[in-house]
Amino acid sequence: MRALGLSWTRLANLVPVLFGITLVSFVLIRLVPGDPATQILGNRYTPEAAEQIRNSLGLNDSILTQYGIFLRSAVTGSFGESYQYHRPVGEILVDRVGPSLLLVAVTAALCTLISLPLGVLAAVRRGGALDQGTRIFFTLGYALPAFLIGIVLILVFGLRLGWFPIGGYGTGFGQHLYHLVLPAVTLAIPFSTVLVRSLRASTINVLESDFVTIARLKGISGWTVLARHVLRNAIAPVAVVFGVNLAFLVGGTVVIENVFSIPGMGSLLVGAVATRDYPVVQAVSLVLAVFVLLVNVLTDVVHRLLDPRLAVAVTR
């Protein structure tokens, strides 16, 4: 723990944050007008039936009692029963977490493959064709909304060329990966933009530092300098950008899962908010929050490992 620059206090500090998040999502979804009983009954709404349903769902208890029940169910991992699906929310989460994690993982892998070479090359050949080309391409990619990129990719690679399936998730791991190519590319474009720009900036910074000049004077070849000295030092600030954006990527999946109809956490959350399925909204918010916080902690750890100066600063 210590070696990783993580203290117990740092981890303990996450607990109130999680509490805060559960409380906020809990209260917010209840403040939004619209009543689960109304939603469940639809056309067959009668005040009596709605009252009966509210009673059986425990919505007439005090908000504190309800929150207590939710916390207890969260600890056991069942998260109560979904109003819409009539199943324990925990089971639904288990079904849904895989596709989302795989999508984030494939996206992250794609980003790394795209950004590392492009960012470094753009820095080394500053102002060259590649530098300008990536700048234009990624500025566009950054500016366009994700769902639009998604639809364009579907039109070109799904419908016109028929290389990839149009949405869905398939059966079996190979099929899952195949179905996730287009959505992952969609998410990777804006994500890579940030990475390429920041990697380019930090690489230029390092390239201009004294130790690189000295290394060059020593006669070490250009590629060795890049790989051994430059990249190692340039990557640390980029790792932080990567971590922060990985957390935001979770938000991006919400939209993309809907466009490509991937049965993940994002599409589950959108559906649950629309139908006022309180237990599902609360559980998904909590799981996403835990994921984001974990990524934050890991980002700090990786950053410290890459840049020992930070650990010293913190312990002082």
Next chain:
Amino acid sequence: MTPVPHTHDPGSVLRRLRLTGVTGLAAAALVLAACGGGGSSTTAPEASAPAATSEVDTLKIANGVAIDTLDPAENAANESIWLDQNIYARLVQTDPTGTKIVPDLASTWEQSADGLTWTFHLNPAAKFADGSPVTAADAAWSINRARALEGGWGFLITPVTSITATDPQTVVIKLKTKHAPLLADLAMYAYGILPQKAVEADKDFFSKTPYGAGPFKVTKLEPDSQLVLTRNDSYWGPKPKISTVEVSVVTNDNTRVLQLQGGQVDVIENPPGNLVKQLSANPKLKVDLFPSTRVDFLQVPLKSKPFEDVRVRQAVKAALDLDAMNTLAYQGNAVPANTFFPYKMLHWAESIPTPKPDLDKAKQLLTEAGFPNGFKTDLITVSGDAAGQAQAVVIKDDLAKIGIDVTIQSYEQSTAYTNERSGTNGLGLRYWTNDIIDPDEVATFGADIKGGANSFSSYWGDEATSKAINDARSETDEAKRGELYAQVQQTIADQAPFIPLAYAPFRYASGAWVNGFQVSPLGNYNDSLLSLTVGTH
């Protein structure tokens, strides 16, 4: 969410930023709005006769809504209800035209002279998908189970006092009063017959691979992504020509259309109205419009001034141009509504004229009511419902002509419904769809103030109408029932506690390679899956 640009401060700012990321995400998720689909169109195209065998043995359907559950007693989502019909047989069923009741598990039935005892005789050949025979005990248990469910469908058959199996092939239902809609009620998905032992033995029966005595059984179920139905070889009726039906859940309207264009699926539910022309123009695809029981109506807030005055309501009705609404909202494919009963349904009063706009009459009525210069009001609509938004624009425009200043308020579906229920928040756009072919349901919900739903939340009612609806429920002479229902429809047309606007069709699109896909007015397509064939494409 936009990515965060690089920041050089690895400390506090960053951490604050990340926390906003988390809470911002939760907040953004909470204000996300749901989208309802629009609608469009009228008559079903001539069905081409299906071939003797199917070249491709799998039909792929893409629905826009996830499966909430396959427990027929618990269903709420229409898409799940339409799937139920393929899995569970009932005692009786509705025919494909949605106009009469025909045998299902019960091959014959009779009622006693006083109409209080009904006896159903099961088809001895009927088997569940696991090969075990369907017994009267299974049937009685299933109906009783659905009837007892809180918030379920028991209220439809309140006159029923007991449902018993008198021998393995006979089910006897006893009533306290005569109940004309009984057969229509029993044909409902909720009263599907289940294998009692299997359901009782496994509390997760409905979330694994549920089966009944229908033509298909479930072999794979992922409620929010896909369902696989496989032909039930124990089915006693005609064998379907296709062996598998794959239903996928694709919530994004555009994605469903693209999947159909790419040939990835064969049939899609609810293609967006604005794409109907484009799809129809493609020779490889067809748009199918099937008559439905959907009735769009304008809810009027009777509990607030000035709408408690019948003349104001009649003025609003006289100002509306239903044809313009049909053109703008449904590309002319709906039918302007003349009564609040679904189009061409049992006892729909064809003789009631469809309202035509008459601005002079409308102005005169408003003046008589004391509003010569009109007034201001709100109109609640569902955001993302393209057809509803189009109707709202026409309503605003029409009412402006008689001095009523309408402010359109768009809410997400759940919020819109909640705001409309109280009957005090301005005008609202809503719609009704039937669950049974009998008009008892729509009449009770729409016009009987004691029926539980406050006459579609209008809070309007009168003794004579409530009595007519109750009398019609226990009247077994269909001609007399028709008279009673015509009277109810005329009263609603005159009193205008709400204003029926349009009869909208069900909209599907399919590949030209699919032969014989048909949807009944209740939305069921299970009958067509028995004879449907899929060609190579």
